[in-house]
Each structure stands twice: as structure tokens, then as C-alpha cells.
Amino acid sequence: MAKQKRNAQETKLKILTNAKLLFSKQGYDATTVDDIANASDVNKALIYYYFKNKSGLYSEVMSGLFDAIYEEVVNSSKKCNSVVDELEVFIYSYASYAYKHPYFPALLLRELSDSGAHLPEMMFVSMRRLFSLLSDILKRAEEQKVFKHSIAMVVHFMIIGGLNLMVTTKPLRVKAMKMDKDIDTCADCLVDDVAEFIFETMKNSLEVR
Amino acid sequence: MAKQKRNAQETKLKILTNAKLLFSKQGYDATTVDDIANASDVNKALIYYYFKNKSGLYSEVMSGLFDAIYEEVVNSSKKCNSVVDELEVFIYSYASYAYKHPYFPALLLRELSDSGAHLPEMMFVSMRRLFSLLSDILKRAEEQKVFKHSIAMVVHFMIIGGLNLMVTTKPLRVKAMKMDKDIDTCADCLVDDVAEFIFETMKNSLEVR
DNA sequence: GATAAAATTAACTAATCAGTTAGTTAATTA
DNA sequence: TAATTAACTAACTGATTAGTTAATTTTATC
Numbered sequence: 001m002a003k004q005k006r007n008a009q010e011t012k013l014k015i016l017t018n019a020k021l022l023f024s025k026q027g028y029d030a031t032t033v034d035d036i037a038n039a040s041d042v043n044k045a046l047i048y049y050y051f052k053n054k055s056g057l058y059s060e061v062m063s064g065l066f067d068a069i070y071e072e073v074v075n076s077s078k079k080c081n082s083v084v085d086e087l088e089v090f091i092y093s094y095a096s097y098a099y100k101h102p103y104f105p106a107l108l109l110r111e112l113s114d115s116g117a118h119l120p121e122m123m124f125v126s127m128r129r130l131f132s133l134l135s136d137i138l139k140r141a142e143e144q145k146v147f148k149h150s151i152a153m154v155v156h157f158m159i160i161g162g163l164n165l166m167v168t169t170k171p172l173r174v175k176a177m178k179m180d181k182d183i184d185t186c187a188d189c190l191v192d193d194v195a196e197f198i199f200e201t202m203k204n205s206l207e208v209r
Numbered sequence: 210m211a212k213q214k215r216n217a218q219e220t221k222l223k224i225l226t227n228a229k230l231l232f233s234k235q236g237y238d239a240t241t242v243d244d245i246a247n248a249s250d251v252n253k254a255l256i257y258y259y260f261k262n263k264s265g266l267y268s269e270v271m272s273g274l275f276d277a278i279y280e281e282v283v284n285s286s287k288k289c290n291s292v293v294d295e296l297e298v299f300i301y302s303y304a305s306y307a308y309k310h311p312y313f314p315a316l317l318l319r320e321l322s323d324s325g326a327h328l329p330e331m332m333f334v335s336m337r338r339l340f341s342l343l344s345d346i347l348k349r350a351e352e353q354k355v356f357k358h359s360i361a362m363v364v365h366f367m368i369i370g371g372l373n374l375m376v377t378t379k380p381l382r383v384k385a386m387k388m389d390k391d392i393d394t395c396a397d398c399l400v401d402d403v404a405e406f407i408f409e410t411m412k413n414s415l416e417v418r
Numbered sequence: 419g420a421t422a423a424a425a426t427t428a429a430c431t432a433a434t435c436a437g438t439t440a441g442t443t444a445a446t447t448a
Numbered sequence: 449t450a451a452t453t454a455a456c457t458a459a460c461t462g463a464t465t466a467g468t469t470a471a472t473t474t475t476a477t478c
Contacts, residue, residue, distance in 0.1 A: 005444080006443090006454085006455055006456075008455065011455080011456090024323075026323070027322075030238040032434080032435065033436060033437080034434085034435080042456080043456060044437090045438080045456075046455075046456060046457085049455070050455095053436075054436065054437090109318050109319075109322035110236075110318075110323075112318065112377055112378055113236075113316075113318035113322065113377050114233075114235070114319075114377065115315075115378055115380040115381050119381075124381070127381075128389070128392065131385075131392065131394070132392060135393070150406070151398065151402070151403070151406050152393060152395075153375070153382065153395035154375060154395065154398075154407060155410075157374035157375055157378075158367045158370065158371035158407065161367065161371050161373070162366045162367035162370050162371075165369075166363060168322050168324050169321055169324055169366075170324065171324045172324050172328075172333070172336075173362065176333075176337050176340075179337075183337065183340065183341060183344060184362065185340070185362050186361075186362035189360065189362070189363075194360070194363055197363050198363060198367065200414070201367065201415075202410070202414075204413060205413040214475095215424085215425055215426075215473090215474060215475070217424075217425065220425080241464080241465065241466080242465080242466060242467080243466090251426080251427095252427050253427095253466090254426075254427070254429095254467090255425075257466090257467065257468080258425070262467075
């Protein structure tokens with residue numbers, strides 16, 4: 001039976017971690033509970049012991065991720081002296097997290113691709129919260145006459161769309177580079193260079209001159 | 210048996226259309242061949258008569274879409290007198306197509322979210338081709354000293370990421386607006402306003418001053 | 419009009435899926 | 449230390465899935 005001593009927290013975490021990786025790689029529907037159980041080296045019934053069902057597991061995976069990135073972005077913003085700094089830090093911290101946790105962009109894009117049809121409610125709240133952060137930055141920047149008026153939602157999606165897609169398409173871009181050296185798909189671009197380019201693009205465009 | 214006269218082309222098209230809608234709405238894995246057959250009001254075995262298998266059907270759906278958008282963008286570009294015009298038209302024609310065919314952004318984002326792991330080969334080629342278009346515009350603009358140097362791949366993803374996400378998240382944004390009027394999620398934004406904002410953002414940032 | 423080919427049908431198949439059940443074992447409690 | 453609880457297991461269940469088969473019907477060809 002048990003190969004070693006029991007540790008419930010450790011078991012649960014193992015399940016969550018493997019679920020996160022598999023949902024990220026294969027998507028929710030193509031990932032079976034058996035997949036997750038096998039990857040975690042636990043009996044499938046255990047997953048129902050710890051989580052209500054497959055979607056309950058998914059919800060926990062996603063809420064963990066959203067909480068983490070929100071904290072990352074918020075905590076980074078606290079050290080800023082200006083709204084332009086805040087925008088920069090928003091972009092850098094989001095980029096940093098996304099590159100370090102590539103399952104996050106994959107999961108997020110999948111959810112957003114069907115308008116969150118199966119989006120757990122708390123995830124919806126988290127996303128609105130994240131957008132609020134950026135929206136607030138842009139609004140204050142406008143009030144301070146640092147930035148022009150902007151469509152915050154579009155800014156948001158240009159930033160996170162750009163970043164997320166840069167993460168998720170890495171293998172594709174590497175493949176494309178091998179096939180055609182004339183096309184620069186940024187296969188070796190560093191995360192900071194990407195974040196910097198996006199930040200400079202937004203700043204140069206929005207700043208009042 | 211047959212409820213009316215047979216028309217093979219019409220039957221095939223009906224299957225493709227319904228497959229496109231369902232794959233777009235539910236994703237590949239959650240859409241069953243039975244779903245598609247029922248939606249098309251045909252016998253399931255017919256799908257195997259016309260297409261090799263489920264993934265063969267998917268490939269045909271996707272290649273149709275990519276050919277269509279590529280043509281749309283290319284044909285629009287032919288009427289341009291300057292590289293800046295070309296960029297504008299690239300963005301506007303992509304936006305126009307994406308808004309008129311919301312299943313395309315949904316399908317594309319899903320594929321890109323897992324780095325095209327299941328991406329049909331011809332779709333990979335189509336995407337590279339589309340990116341080449343933009344990359345070429347930016348390169349020429351740089352050579353003509355109209356635009357500064359840019360990371361074409363990041364520009365590409367900021368543009369298509371922004372546009373695609375604006376399309377796919379429409380219902381989410383409407384929902385968010387209802388819950389909190391203080392947040393402007395651009396729920397009623399017009400496609401041309403979005404395209405214009407994205408174009409102006411890229412132009413203002415990249416143009417040499 | 420007869421035959422062949424194309425389009426279509428109903429029924430079938432083996433495998434897989436989310437979830438369940440009853441039993442076992444380790445850890446905790448009294 | 450015995451009883452209870454928590455963590456875990458193997459096996460099961462009914463429904464669903466992609467794909468198949470053989471038969472039927474319609475259309476095209478001669």
C-alpha cells in the first residue's frame with residue numbers, strides 16, 4: 001500500500017502541482033483525472049478525497065496562480081515613486097512571473113480564448129482585480145497629465161497578450177527560426193528585453209509631449 | 210433515409226461550418242464528432258466519409274481560416290502608398306476579420322496557448338507567413354528611416370494579442386461592466402476604435418522624430 | 419434501364435472517462 | 449493500548465468517445 005509515511009499536505013500539493021503542469025500543457029479537457037493521478041503517483045480516488053471533482057481541482061490550481069501573480073505585481077508596485085514607474089513595474093513583474101511560470105500564460109490564454117466560459121468565479125474576480133491595477137495607473141497618469149487618454153482595456157491586452165504569447169509560443173518561434181533564418185522570431189529574446197520593449201512602446205505612445 | 214436531395218459540397222460545407230463554430234466555442238478536445246454530426250444534422254459516419262478523422266476535419270477548418278485572413282490582409286495591403294499605411298491596413302484588416310469571424314481569434318489563441326502542440330503543419334506555415342508580412346513592413350519602415358528599430362515578433366503579438374483578446378473576452382468584459390461600473394472594460398468599444406488605438410500606439414512609439 | 423459509384427444510414431466496437439464504493443492501513447485520540 | 453479518524457487502495461460503474469462496418473439509397477454513366 002503506502003510506500004512511505006503519509007503526509008496529507010505533501011500529497012495534496014503534489015496533486016496540485018502535477019495538475020497545474022498537465023492542465024497547462026494539455027488543457028483542461030484533454031487532461032484526465034487518471035493522467036494527474038499517474039503523474040502524482042497516487043491512486044485516482046485520492047483526488048476525489050482531496051478535491052470535490054475535476055473542476056474543483058482546476059479551480060484550486062487557477063486561484064493559486066492568480067493570487068500569486070496579483071501579489072507579485074502589487075508588491076512590486078509598492079516601491080514606486082511615480083506612475084510611470086508603476087507602469088514599468090507592472091509590466092516587468094508580470095513578465096518576470098509569466099516567464100518563470102510558463103504554465104500561467106498557457107492557462108490564462110486558454111481561458112480567455114473562450115471568454116472564460118468555464119472560468120471559475122474567483123478567477124474572474126482576480127482578473128478584474130489585475131486589470132483594475134493597470135487601469136488605475138493609467139487613470140492617475142492621465143490626471144497628472146503625464147499620459148494621454150488611453151483605452152485601458154486595450155492597453156491591458158496589448159501588454160499581457162504580448163507577454164503571454166511570447167511565453168507560450170517559444171517552441172514555435174524556435175521552430176520557425178530553424179526553418180527560415182530570414183525571419184527573426186525572437187527565439188532567444190530575454191524576458192527583460194521583451195518587457196522593456198513593451199514598456200517603452202506604451203510609454204512613448206502615451207506620454208504627453 | 211435522405212430527407213432531401215443530395216449535395217455533397219453542401220453537406221461537406223455544413224460539416225465544416227458547424228465544426229468551426231463548435232471547435233471555436235468549446236475547443237478541440239471538448240467538441241465531439243457526435244456534437245458536430247448532430248449540429249450538422251448528418252450521420253456521424255458521414256464525417257469519416259468526408260474527412261480522414263477528427264483531426265483531419267480540424268485541419269481543414271483551420272487552414273480555411275488562415276487562408277482567408279491572409280488573403281484579407283494581403284489584398285488590403287496592395288492598395289497602400291506608404292509603409293505606415295501598410296501597417297495601418299494590416300491592423301485594420303486583421304481587426305475587421307477577427308471581429309467578423311470571432312471563432313478565428315478563439316481558435317488561434319487556443320492553438321498559441323500550447324505553442325501549437327497540435328498545430329497542423331500548414332497552419333504553422335500560414336502563421337509564419339502572416340508574421341512575415343508584418344515583419345517586412347517594419348523592416349522597410351526602418352530602412353526608410355520612418356520607424357525606429359523594433360522587435361517585430363513582440364509588435365506582432367501586441368497587435369494580434371490585443372485584437373484577439375478584445376474579441377474573445379467580449380462577454381467577460383460585458384459581465385465585468387455590469388458588476389462594477391467604475392471599471393471601464395470597453396464593453397461597447399467599436400472595432401475601428403480599437404484598431405485605431407492600437408495603430409496609433411504602434412505608430413507614435415515607433416516613428417522617428 | 420442496368421450497373422457502378424457516390425453519398426448516406428443505423429448499428430456496432432473497444433477503449434476511455436469522471437466518479438464511486440468498500441476495504442485497508444497509518445496516524446491520532448482517549 | 450484500543451478505538452476512532454484520516455489517508456489511501458483496488459476495483460467497479462455507467463456513460464461517452466473516435467472510429468468502423470455493412471447495408472441502403474441516390475446519382476452518374478453507359
